[in-house]
Amino acid sequence: MNLFQFVYTCIGSAAGLALIPPLWLHQRRNKEDLERFHQRLGWYPQALRSKFEGRPRVWLHAVSVGEVGVAAAIAKSLQEQRPGCRIVLSTATKQGLTRAKALFQNNAVCFYAPVDILGPSSKALKMVRPDVLGLLETEIWPNLIIGARGMGIRTAVLNGRISVRTIHRYLRIRPLIRHTLSHIDAFSMISTSDALRIQSLGADERRIAVHGNAKFDGPDPMAGGNPAKTWAQALYGLQPDTPVFVAGSTRSGEEPIVLDAYRTLLRDFPRTVLILAPRHVTRTDQVEQWVKDKGLSCQRRTELDGKANRRAAPVVLLDTIGELADTYSVADLVFCGGSLVPKGGQNVLEPAVWGKPVMYGPSMEDFIDAQQLIERAGGGRTVLNADQMAAVAAGWLRHPQKAKQAGLAARRAILSHRGAARKHAEVIVRLLN
The missing domain is CATH 3.40.50.11720 (3-Deoxy-D-manno-octulosonic-acid transferase, N-terminal domain)
Structure with missing residues (x-):
């Protein structure tokens, strides 16, 4: 074993031994968390092994x-x-x-x-x-x-x-x-x-x-009709002409900026619905408090079913896993998180392949090729603060045809790559x- 690997292994093993007991105590209350804990330590069940x-x-x-x-x-x-x-x-x-x-x-x-x-x-x-x-x-x-x-x-x-x-x-x-x-x-x-x-x-x-x-090779969500859009419109209680702003995969510190931009946007577009999706759903309580601190009412996605339990609030917190990609289908404009804070950005291709114009902050180091592609097509904009976010969003909502064409140009660029x-x-x- 190489000396550097030996040191790395010793440090990792010591850290593991110290952390296993408190992590087990914390995660044993949840069956899914406990199974993940077991598997990550190499304790795989026989049903999986077979x-x-x-x-x-x-x-x-x-x-x-x-x-x-x-x-x-x-x-x-x-x-x-x-x-x-x-x-x-x-x-x-x-x-x-x-x-x-x-x-x-x-x-x-x-x-x-x-x-x-x-x-x-x-x-x-x-x-x-x-x-x-x-x-x-x-x-x-x-x-x-x-x-x-x-x-x-x-x-x-x-x-x-x-x-x-x-x-x-x-x-x-x-x-x-x-x-x-x-x-x-x-x-x-x-x-x-x-x-x-x-x-x-x-x-x-x-x-x-x-x-x-290979992220350009992901499934085309618009290839088989629009079942995702039909589902999302019903779930979120949206009319065809309801303006929708989706902020996806946001990190701590970004939600207050998005909420300030949204409040500014409401002055000229009071019917706009904000769907806010934190990158980690465990932060939903924190984000909900920020929404209330801004004087806005909200509901959680888990409170909605599109039938008896319908959306009544202007802000929806997406507190589920795996539904963000389909939620982009109803957006008029999108902000991709992890970019106003130094996290390297998130995958802007997911909303862009739906033909949606996308905003993001300056920290896009992990997705620079995708950012450059959609910007060259005219479907992406960098924003630095709440004022810029509100201004870009308002411009897209005032000129929906231009925004749509920009988003579709970005989609065509993605499919061509x-x-x-x-x-x-x-x-x-x-x-x-």
């Missing part, structure tokens, strides 16, 4: 919801190129697992990935026994990767992304990252910038290729061969 059968077998790891969508696109292309290939998908969050089960249904075994300490990662590798391990985007886990190589498993980084924000963290532990990257067989990166950054961290240039962003998932899947096929 599902891993058939060859060749590819394990895709996608940390959360956005990456799960990428995994689905790559898996679809992989099964077209290699029929009969068995897909195994892991994720780290409850939202990710919910999304994975909805997208893959019976076409993949879905489970929680282990924490990256020797025991759990070794147990997971021995349970799955994949032929290829594919890590989506920025998932570089030393013990999992090095353990896979030790078992003769080929590994690849797929749809690889190393942002300016991320590379600074990796550079602090560059010797460990360089050693880890030496155990990876292929780096299938999104852009030339991503390729250069992974190379600067120690990846072998001969193993690096640029294949584009498809095809990356096939190239990333080809990397897996080569490793299988």
Whole structure:
């Protein structure tokens, strides 16, 4: 074992031993949380263990919801190129697992990935026994990767992304990252910038290729009619001419800015409905208090059914997992969170593929290619504060045809950039061969 991996493992194991008891006490009250806790420590139930059968077998790891969508696109292309290939998908969050089960249904075994300490990662590798391990985007886990190589498993980084924000963290532990990257067989990166950054961290240039962003290959929500829009209109009690402002995946500190912009917008567009979706639903209580502090009334999505329990408030808090993408269908304009605070942004492709004009803050380092694409098409705008957000939103509502055309131009740009998932899947096929 390399010295740097040894130190990393010791620190991780010590932290794990210290944290396991309090985490177990906190999560034992909720069945889903407890199951996630058990699986992340490598305590997988027998019912799950018995599902891993058939060859060749590819394990895709996608940390959360956005990456799960990428995994689905790559898996679809992989099964077209290699029929009969068995897909195994892991994720780290409850939202990710919910999304994975909805997208893959019976076409993949879905489970929680282990924490990256020797025991759990070794147990997971021995349970799955994949032929290829594919890590989506920025998932570089030393013990999992090095353990896979030790078992003769080929590994690849797929749809690889190393942002300016991320590379600074990796550079602090560059010797460990360089050693880890030496155990990876292929780096299938999104852009030339991503390729250069992974190379600067120690990846072998001969193993690096640029294949584009598979997020452009996600399902087209408008391809099969508009069942999502019909559902959302009924659920939120919307008339066809009701202006709708959706603020998706917001982080702490962004909701007050959105609410200030919304209150300004109400002066000229008093019928506007705001659907506010915090990135983490566990913050719903906090966000609800902020709404009330701004003098606005609100309801939670879980209080609505579109029938007996109808929307009466101007603000709805989306406190469920997996419904934001379909909620974008009824938006007239969208704000994507994680961008007015230094979090690197969120996936602007989800609303843009619906043909919706999108706003975001200046922190879009993790989605810079998507931001540039929709801005060139005219469907995206950067805002710095509540006043700018209100002004852009008001402009779009005053000129709905221009806003619609801008959104549709962004949608066309996204659809024209498809095809990356096939190239990333080809990397897996080569490793299988």
